[in-house]
Amino acid sequence: MSESKKTKYTTVSIPVTLYERLREIIKDTGFTSVSQFVTYILREVVATYESQEDDIDLPEESKKQILERLKRLGYL
Numbered sequence: 197m198s199e200s201k202k203t204k205y206t207t208v209s210i211p212v213t214l215y216e217r218l219r220e221i222i223k224d225t226g227f228t229s230v231s232q233f234v235t236y237i238l239r240e241v242v243a244t245y246e247s248q249e250d251d252i253d254l255p256e257e258s259k260k261q262i263l264e265r266l267k268r269l270g271y272l
Contacts, residue, residue, distance in 0.1 A: 210234075210270075213270065215230055218230045218234065
């Protein structure tokens with residue numbers, strides 16, 4: 197593989213308890229690692245964010261849904 201096509205990586209720290217929860221979630225799925233699953237989730241979140249129009253004022257229900265997702269993922 198040429199040097200220009202290699203993907204570079206960085207490390208992101210998450211709480212161990214969240215890591216363990218994610219490891220349980222990916223059992224019996226096509227994901228081979230928590231890192232692979234987290235990359236998938238983050239790509240989906242970023243794509244959703246980028247696809248939204250410049251409407252920064254989210255409806256209240258959307259804000260509640262986002263906060264609930266963040267709580268379930270252990271960020272809040």
